[in-house]
Amino acid sequence: GTSGSSKDLDYTKISFVPDLAKLTSDSNVTILPEEEYQLMRRRVVDIAGCSGGKLKVTLNGEDVGVSGFEDYVHLYRQPVEGST
Numbered sequence: 001g002t003s004g005s006s007k008d009l010d011y012t013k014i015s016f017v018p019d020l021a022k023l024t025s026d027s028n029v030t031i032l033p034e035e036e037y038q039l040m041r042r043r044v045v046d047i048a049g050c051s052g053g054k055l056k057v058t059l060n061g062e063d064v065g066v067s068g069f070e071d072y073v074h075l076y077r078q079p080v081e082g083s084t
Contacts, residue, residue: 048072 021027023036032040041059048057048064049072057064066072 045072045075049075 018032018036018040020029020032023029024033041064044057044059045064045066048055048066049069051057051068053068057066066075
């Protein structure tokens with residue numbers, strides 16, 4: 001039925017769990033090294049920036065704070081002195 005609740009909306013959820021042994025070439029690793037984590041985080045933010053605001057992008061359950069290209073650009077662009 002269509003009750004109009006948000007539970008009835010169609011969506012696709014994409015989840016990713018890294019294979020730590022393959023990423024690090026060490027079968028004993030249980031935590032993603034910081035350098036690799038930061039690279040993956042950057043790619044998640046890249047996806048959010050290119051989404052046109054049509055995707056809700058989270059990392060480890062937290063919103064990445066980028067809802068489109070304008071937000072993405074502001075992450076890396078330095079403000080011009082004297083502008084408001």
